[in-house]
Amino acid sequence: MSSPFSSRFAARGVLFPLMLLAAACAQAIGSPASPPPPSQTATTPQESPALPAVTVPTAGSLAPLVEAVKGAVVNVEVQAREPVAARGRLRLPPGWGSPFGMPDMPEGDARGPVQQGLGSGFLIDAQGLVLTNNHVVENAERVRVKLDDGRAFDAQVLGRDPLTDVAVLQLEGAPKNLPFVALGDSDAMRVGDFVLAIGNPFGLASSVSSGIVSARARDIHAGPYDEFLQTDAAINPGNSGGPLFNLKGEVIGMNTAIVREATGIGFAVPSNLIHSLLPRLEKEGSVRRGWLGLAAQDLTPDLARALNLDIDKGALIAGLNPGGPGAQAGLQDNDIITRVDGTPIVSAGSLTRAVGLMRPDSQVAVHVLREGNPLELKVTLGTRPAQPGEPAVPTREENSAAAKGRLGMRLADDPAGQGARVVQVEPGSPAERAELPAGTLLLQVGGQKVSTAREAAEALRSAKPGSVLLLRIQPPGSAVSLLRALPVPS
Structure with a gap:
């Protein structure tokens, strides 16, 4: 992200100066061109009939491949707050400080000012499941995803893993026939194989670059699970979270880090590692190791x-x-x-x-x-416990962003399993106007009883813009259930 709250990579005293890629990235679509590796699970995307067939490049041109995949790469726009305690750990590269500055916060204020950030991601199923980097959406209060065709949707952070820099988003209110790309087999890539990256480096939308796999299983001392693909395809701040393709149109890596002040040295999280994490991130919100x-x-x-x-x-x-x-x-x-x-x-x-x-x-x-x-x-x-200096594994509460941008509240599972608990409400938001303070228990959304934060989030997302949603709630500290009317913004 091009914002002051980037980089565990740059902040951990790496042997050489690394930076997380930061800013908006590109787009890509295609249908699965070969069977997935054995580690792929039921969460693997299925082929969309709307996708064009991927054509292996001929006559020296990558244009058919680019046209086949570019529609599934998305821009991820984030409103986020950097925790005050994290400021001293940041080591941003020259020229990438916050344009908004970082003013001192009043004593006792646990969060900094709202900052705007941009990153990239890519759709991996027709229902709006998006992969991006953890550092793109970390501390996010609102996430909005823009597609290559101009459509835009709010997104919920389903799960994120700081130690591998992988996050999973779900688009809210999106149609079920979106273009998407397939995750390929990163273990099948050889040093010297051609790869393609699409992104928005420095805000230059939908830029395409190509190169080769320069090395495999590269440990850059960013974390305990480093096993990056190295590439010389041009990736820059702006490609963060975007895809690295093989010539079949499959994603074999997620662009994540570059060496500062170097040319042609970039790193991508291997797709097979993403395969193994995806079911837990999707269902549990985090990775317990x-x-x-x-x-x-x-x-x-x-x-x-x-x-x-x-x-x-x-x-x-x-x-x-x-x-x-x-x-x-x-x-x-x-x-x-x-x-x-x-x-x-x-x-x-x-x-x-x-x-x-x-x-x-x-x-x-x-x-x-x-x-x-x-x-x-x-x-x-x-x-595995968090080690000194490592980020703690995020909880489902931290990852839950149910309607937070549109309705202004965050939800978590109620420990007693009675419903969904409101854990944060934005001042002036529809949730605050509907008298839903933090601690409120959601029992029913519309005509649907809810027992988890995910069920409540799905019911809230499905509400028609401009409608008024009837909620049955239990106020904080009360055993009595009441009704509330929640206006849904148009």
Whole structure:
């Protein structure tokens, strides 16, 4: 985003100066051109009959591919507030400070002023499901998505994952026949394969650039799950959250970061990683990761010789959390982890990534070498806690943006499961005028009883603009239900 609340990448003391891409990005559509990888789930988009067939470029032109995909890439416009506590961590690149400034806030005010930001995203199903970067929508109070054909819709943040910089949005009130693109198989990409990016660098709408995959599985020290595709396709502030295509018109990466003051060095989140996160982000709003409760380091050839081992790849256990899942299962210091279930482990990083994609409370087979002898242990994974300096996993309450732009309120699930709880109301909004203060319990929206924030959000989104919606509520601190009339803006 081109705003002062960008970048965990730029703020974490990276080995070289990185910046998150910031500003509006481009558009792209196409139908699935090949079967998805095995990790794809039921959330995978289905083919839309409105989409043109993707034509593999011929005669040296990418024009057919561009025409086939550009309609599904969207602009993401955000109104957001930067938490005051976060200001000191920001290290914006020269020339990308806030045009609005960052005035001092009164003591006790937990949020900064409203800022405007722009990013990109892309539709992955005909019903309005959009992928973008977490840093584009983080701290957002209103999200509005513009399509390539000029239509615009408010959007709800269904889920976001700060550690991989992935977020999922749902368009509100959109038709069910939108153009979309398919997620391809990023593991099938080779160094040297051609790729295409479409975006709005520096506000130059629908700019197209092409290049190759420059490297795979690149760790840029932005987080524990770094495994980026590197490309020399020109991406700049403005491409953030936008798609990186293969020549079949499939998205094989989401453009996320660039090296500051460098040319032709950009990074994209691999599509297969997005595949694995999508079901949890869509349904749960966040990603809870598996945890072994240990510290590991790479097994080097020198360490292998010192330990009298005939292998030189794996994750060497350097320490165990007392009482953690690994210790309870019998793992020991100096064990060499070589495989977790069916995933080979070749380094400490590969161990972190493999376990992080697994669900807490699941039981996995951990294969180790102990004093040269192979051993298999069954470990029930714990839930990975946020590490010092890492953002906490966002809750469903933080991700819920039900009608927040149009109606001016945010919802969360009621802990007792009785309905949807109003957790924030904007001053002067329709929600405030309808006497729906924070703490109000929504029991019924229109003629529909609601038991979760998502049900309430869907009912609110479906309300006809200009209508008056009848709500049954329970005011804060009251056991009596009342009726309220909520005007829906045109």
